[in-house]
Amino acid sequence: MPKIRVRSLSKVFGNNPTPALKLRDKGLKRPEILEKTGMTLGLSKIEFDVNEGELLVIMGLSGSGKSTLIRCLNRLIEPTEGSVEINGQDIVKLDNKGLLRFRRETFGMVFQHFALFPHRTVLENTEYGLEIQGVDKGSRAKKGLEALQLVGLEEWADAYPDQLSGGMQQRVGLSRALAADPDILLMDEAFSALDPLIRRDMQQELLDLQTRMKKTVIFITHDLDEALNLGDRIILLKDGEIVQEGSPEEILTHPANRYVERFIEGVDMTRILTANAAMTPARAIGYLNDGPRTVLHRMRENGMDRMLITTRERKLCGLVEADVLNEAVKRGDRRIQDLLITDLHKVSEDEPLNNLFPLFDERSYPIAVVDEQDRLKGVVVRGSLLAELAQAATVESGQKDNKQAQPEGEHIV
Amino acid sequence: MSFLDNKIPLGHWVESGLDFLTEEYSSVTRTISDVTENAIFGLNDLLFDIRPELLIVVFALLAWKVGYWRKGLFAGNWRLGVFTAVGFALIYNLGLWDSMLESFTLVLFATVVAVALAVPLGILAALYEGMYRIIMPVLDFMQTMPAFVYLIPAIPFFGIGPVAAIFATVIFSMPPAIRFTTLGIRQVPTQLIEAADAFGSTKAQKLLKLQLPMAVPTMMAGINQTIMLALSMVVIAAMIGADGLGGDVWKAIQRLQPGKGFEAGLAVVILAMVLDRMTQKLGQAKRQSK
Numbered sequence: 001m002p003k004i005r006v007r008s009l010s011k012v013f014g015n016n017p018t019p020a021l022k023l024r025d026k027g028l029k030r031p032e033i034l035e036k037t038g039m040t041l042g043l044s045k046i047e048f049d050v051n052e053g054e055l056l057v058i059m060g061l062s063g064s065g066k067s068t069l070i071r072c073l074n075r076l077i078e079p080t081e082g083s084v085e086i087n088g089q090d091i092v093k094l095d096n097k098g099l100l101r102f103r104r105e106t107f108g109m110v111f112q113h114f115a116l117f118p119h120r121t122v123l124e125n126t127e128y129g130l131e132i133q134g135v136d137k138g139s140r141a142k143k144g145l146e147a148l149q150l151v152g153l154e155e156w157a158d159a160y161p162d163q164l165s166g167g168m169q170q171r172v173g174l175s176r177a178l179a180a181d182p183d184i185l186l187m188d189e190a191f192s193a194l195d196p197l198i199r200r201d202m203q204q205e206l207l208d209l210q211t212r213m214k215k216t217v218i219f220i221t222h223d224l225d226e227a228l229n230l231g232d233r234i235i236l237l238k239d240g241e242i243v244q245e246g247s248p249e250e251i252l253t254h255p256a257n258r259y260v261e262r263f264i265e266g267v268d269m270t271r272i273l274t275a276n277a278a279m280t281p282a283r284a285i286g287y288l289n290d291g292p293r294t295v296l297h298r299m300r301e302n303g304m305d306r307m308l309i310t311t312r313e314r315k316l317c318g319l320v321e322a323d324v325l326n327e328a329v330k331r332g333d334r335r336i337q338d339l340l341i342t343d344l345h346k347v348s349e350d351e352p353l354n355n356l357f358p359l360f361d362e363r364s365y366p367i368a369v370v371d372e373q374d375r376l377k378g379v380v381v382r383g384s385l386l387a388e389l390a391q392a393a394t395v396e397s398g399q400k401d402n403k404q405a406q407p408e409g410e411h412i413v
Numbered sequence: 414m415s416f417l418d419n420k421i422p423l424g425h426w427v428e429s430g431l432d433f434l435t436e437e438y439s440s441v442t443r444t445i446s447d448v449t450e451n452a453i454f455g456l457n458d459l460l461f462d463i464r465p466e467l468l469i470v471v472f473a474l475l476a477w478k479v480g481y482w483r484k485g486l487f488a489g490n491w492r493l494g495v496f497t498a499v500g501f502a503l504i505y506n507l508g509l510w511d512s513m514l515e516s517f518t519l520v521l522f523a524t525v526v527a528v529a530l531a532v533p534l535g536i537l538a539a540l541y542e543g544m545y546r547i548i549m550p551v552l553d554f555m556q557t558m559p560a561f562v563y564l565i566p567a568i569p570f571f572g573i574g575p576v577a578a579i580f581a582t583v584i585f586s587m588p589p590a591i592r593f594t595t596l597g598i599r600q601v602p603t604q605l606i607e608a609a610d611a612f613g614s615t616k617a618q619k620l621l622k623l624q625l626p627m628a629v630p631t632m633m634a635g636i637n638q639t640i641m642l643a644l645s646m647v648v649i650a651a652m653i654g655a656d657g658l659g660g661d662v663w664k665a666i667q668r669l670q671p672g673k674g675f676e677a678g679l680a681v682v683i684l685a686m687v688l689d690r691m692t693q694k695l696g697q698a699k700r701q702s703k
């Protein structure tokens with residue numbers, strides 16, 4: 001069962017949603033509906049699941065409905081139709097009391113402009129959620145301090161928010177959301193108001209916290225870099241509808257339409273694309289218990305002069321050169337084990353591409369891509385790396401000048 | 414004869430309404446009147462019994478220290494302290510000491526009652542749009558009606574004397590306290606309200622933990638205005654038998670004694686300035702407390 005399960009969620013802003021929804025069902029889009037009825041179609045038929053411990057990024061331009069969507073999850077905005085199931089319970093159907101309980105125990109929320117209470121100290125801010133749950137003073141101070149420790153601000157417990165920098169204030173915002181130990185963190189453009197360096201730090205910190213605490217996180221941003229850096233999965237919104245949902249790589253390599261493409265323009269592809277994108281399956285491989293003759297034969301068949309050798313379980317052992325094999329055959333050697341070159345560069349699938357360039361040396365051996373068990377997934381050769389880069393550059397420059405982009409890509413290597 | 418010439422008996426209606434209220438509730442108003450009067454006279458007697466020198470020192474210390482409680486032993490507003498000491502000494506010297514104390518007591522009572530009524534009304538108007546639409550026009554009415562008019566119904570309710578004066582004063586001085594309470598609560602940024610909601614606050618928790626604490630500086634500005642209005646009304650209320658500096662002014666007018674009138678007026682100004690500065694400091698104290 002997914003942690004969060006959203007089904008046909010729609011929101012119409014305005015006092016008479018029915019005609020607006022009818023027009024929507026006839027296939028009209030937001031601007032026409034607004035013109036005809038005066039109602040804004042904030043969200044339309046949103047469906048997605050979020051698994052426990054997943055970090056889902058919701059991305060979209062201003063006005064695409066991101067804030068509306070995240071607020072429908074804890075009903076700060078009442079959905080017009082649809083369901084939001086948390087742990088299997090539809091919170092749209094909850095009465096006021098049940099809703100308060102959910103907000104207190106299940107959700108923690110972090111806001112774009114921090115929304116700290118200016119008349120309360122940092123610790124009192126952090127304790128807020130516990131305080132309204134009626135937790136006694138002693139234990140809420142203890143938990144509040146623990147939450148402050150998580151973000152490294154325990155020394156500032158008695159300061160007031162306006163004495164802190166923006167980055168520190170948002171840490172307080174984060175610790176306030178974490179203090180009551182909620183399952184789900186809702187973060188609406190939480191880092192957008194911070195300057196870029198601090199922002200990077202905060203992203204890293206969130207990822208660290210996430211690995212440690214295994215919260216389910218919904219993170220909103222309009223910044224692609226941030227989305228790619230944080231998201232296990234990304235949902236792209238446009239005019240209140242989902243235009244694409246997928247892993248960061250899927251979105252980059254297969255943008256669903258022009259809207260998504262516009263989003264990914266100007267991204268530093270080499271940093272975002274990973275080995276997986278440039279990797280090709282190894283055309284042919286040899287196995288460790290094959291004899292030199294067999295391997296040599298297979299090489300000739302495929303027109304190769306070097307070949308990767310693995311075990312039967314595809315565990316990478318090394319690489320062997322054709323002329324070394326020739327000599328071994330002449331000598332009458334039966335084992336290839338001793339002929340292997342083993343100091344190959346191995347990377348995992350999610351290694352960023354720009355980390356691969358330095359690995360190509362004068363021997364120009366392929367780079368092996370392996371999984372956690374050291375099993376061979378594929379190889380990256382110089383050629384395929386360049387090809388991928390050229391394509392990335394094309395997307396980057398909006399497909400206008402891809403003639404220029406290609407030689408440039410070659411130039412880098 | 415046009416129908417426009419047929420005078421609507423508006424005044425008559427108001428009078429019969431008032432008569433009705435006075436008769437029906439005379440026992441209630443009598444009780445309120447007696448209790449309040451006893452309290453006022455009690456406090457007055459108490460203040461009269463304290464040696465003026467001592468009281469001047471106490472007032473001066475209070476003026477010096479207000480708003481600076483948490484800032485260390487010797488921190489305070491020296492200028493206000495000295496001004497209070499000198500000003501009150503002058504009032505004593507002019508022979509207006511007892512009148513000043515009487516006015517002070519009336520202002521104190523009227524303000525307490527006005528604030529006690531104004532804060533809940535202000536909260537209601539801030540939280541419920543319907544209440545806002547009812548209360549605000551009533552406040553406009555109360556503030557534009559000439560102050561003297563309030564004196565008239567006060568008499569049948571409470572009889573001539575300090576309680577009628579307080580009644581009129583409360584009505585006259587309450588509006589700013591209501592308005593500023595409403596304003597202060599409505600000024601709390603929506604994103605903070607949203608944050609409080611997101612953590613599951615009830616309406617009451619939101620009010621007590623967020624809206625009211627954040628409204629305090631604004632509310633204090635309203636209370637400051639209420640005190641100033643109360644002081645001016647207390648002077649006018651001398652016409653219906655309130656004691657105090659107003660009485661001295663009134664006597665000076667009747668006997669055509671401009672000198673005496675000026676002295677009494679000066680005493681009012683001094684008292685007003687001291688009260689004004691002190692309550693202003695009280696309003697800012699919260700903000701400076703970090």
Ligand SMILES: Nc1ncnc2c1ncn2[C@@H]1O[C@H](COP(=O)(O)OP(=O)(O)OP(=O)(O)O)[C@@H](O)[C@H]1O
Nearest residue numbers: 013040042060061062063064065066067068069222
């Ligand atoms: N209370 C409201 N009443 C009417 N329309 C609203 C309301 N709130 C939002 N909208 C409209 O709904 C649409 C989506 O708004 P939303 O705030 O969710 O966008 P967003 O993606 O969060 O944008 P941003 O990046 O600017 O925060 C916008 O067109 C907005 O004008």
Ligand SMILES: [Mg+2]
Nearest residue numbers: 066067068189
């Ligand atoms: Mg938004």
